[in-house]
Amino acid sequence: MSVLRFSISYLSSSHFWLLLVLALLHLCFSDQKSGDVLCMDGERRALMRFKHGLIDEADRLASWVGETSDCCRWAGIVCDNITGHVHQIHLPGPDGHCDGMYFLSKEEEKEGLKQMLGGHLSPSLLELKQLKYLDLSCNNFKQIQIPSFIGSLRNLRRLNLSRSNFGGMNPPQIGNISELRVLSLGDLYGTTMSMMKMQWLSSLRWLHHLDMRGIDLSKAIDWFVFLSTLGYTSPCS
Numbered sequence: 001m002s003v004l005r006f007s008i009s010y011l012s013s014s015h016f017w018l019l020l021v022l023a024l025l026h027l028c029f030s031d032q033k034s035g036d037v038l039c040m041d042g043e044r045r046a047l048m049r050f051k052h053g054l055i056d057e058a059d060r061l062a063s064w065v066g067e068t069s070d071c072c073r074w075a076g077i078v079c080d081n082i083t084g085h086v087h088q089i090h091l092p093g094p095d096g097h098c099d100g101m102y103f104l105s106k107e108e109e110k111e112g113l114k115q116m117l118g119g120h121l122s123p124s125l126l127e128l129k130q131l132k133y134l135d136l137s138c139n140n141f142k143q144i145q146i147p148s149f150i151g152s153l154r155n156l157r158r159l160n161l162s163r164s165n166f167g168g169m170n171p172p173q174i175g176n177i178s179e180l181r182v183l184s185l186g187d188l189y190g191t192t193m194s195m196m197k198m199q200w201l202s203s204l205r206w207l208h209h210l211d212m213r214g215i216d217l218s219k220a221i222d223w224f225v226f227l228s229t230l231g232y233t234s235p236c237s
C-alpha cells in the first residue's frame with residue numbers, strides 16, 4: 001500500500017514538472033509567434049520628431065502615432081527582433097513612379113506626386129543608434145541639401161537617397177560612415193547636386209555599390225587624386 005501511494009505521488013509530481021515545462025514552452029513559442037518585441041521609447045520619440053519634419057500629403061505615415069504604440073510595426077520600420085532597436089527605415093516614394101514618366105494620366109501623376117515625402121530630415125535620426133538601412137529614394141525634397149548630420153549615422157550600411165530631388169553640395173561627412181556598403185545618390189534623369197571634393201569617398205572602404213549618376217563633378221577638384229586612391233586600394237590592381 002505504501003509503495004503504491006509513493007508511486008502515485010511520484011507520478012503526480014512528475015506530471016507537475018511536465019506541465020510546468022509545457023507551460024514555459026508555450027509561453028516562449030507564443031512570444032515568438034506574435035513577435036512581441038517592443039520598440040524603445042526614445043527611438044519611438046525620435047521617429048515621431050522625424051515624422052514631424054516631413055511633409056506627407058498622402059498620409060503614408062498614418063501608422064506612426066501614439067505614445068505607447070510599437071514603432072516596430074509602423075510603416076517602413078524594421079526592428080531587430082531581439083533587441084527591438086530600429087534597424088531599417090524604408091520609405092521610398094511610390095513604386096516605379098520616381099519621375100512622373102510612367103504616369104498614364106494627369107490624375108495618376110497627381111496621386112503619385114502626393115505620395116512623395118518632402119520637408120526636411122530631422123537630426124533626431126541620430127538617436128537611432130543602430131540604424132543600418134535608410135531608403136528615402138524617389139521622394140521629393142525640393143532641392144534641399146542632404147544634411148551633413150547624415151555622416152554621423154555611424155552604423156549605416158545602405159543609404160539610398162537617389163531620385164529624391166536633393167540639391168546643392170553633397171556633404172563630405174558621408175565619408176565618415178565607415179561601415180557603408182551601398183551608397184546611392186544619383187539620378188539618371190539629372191540632379192542639381194554637385195560635389196566639391198571626392199576624396200571622402202576613398203575612406204568608405206567597404207563600399208561596393210556607388211551610384212552618383214547625374215551628379216555634377218565638374219567642380220570636384222580632386223577626382224584625379226581620388227581615382228589614384230582607388231587604384232591603390234583596389235584588390236584588382
Ligand SMILES: *[C@@H]1O[C@H](CO)[C@@H](O)[C@H](O)[C@H]1NC(C)=O
Nearest residue numbers: 031032033035079080081082
Ligand atoms: C529574426 O530576424 C532574423 C534576421 O533579421 C530572421 O532570420 C529570424 O527569422 C527572425 N526571427 C523571428 C522569430 O522572427
Ligand SMILES: *[C@@H]1O[C@H](CO)[C@@H](O)[C@H](O)[C@H]1NC(C)=O
Nearest residue numbers: 092137138160162182184209
Ligand atoms: C535606390 O532606390 C532606387 C529608387 O527606389 C532604386 O531604383 C535603386 O535600386 C535603389 N538602389 C539600391 C542600391 O538599392
Ligand SMILES: *[C@@H]1O[C@H](CO)[C@@H](O)[C@H](O)[C@H]1NC(C)=O
Nearest residue numbers: 151171172173174175176200
Ligand atoms: C567627418 O567628415 C568631415 C568632412 O570630411 C571631417 O572634417 C570631420 O573631421 C569628420 N568627423 C569625424 C568625427 O570623423
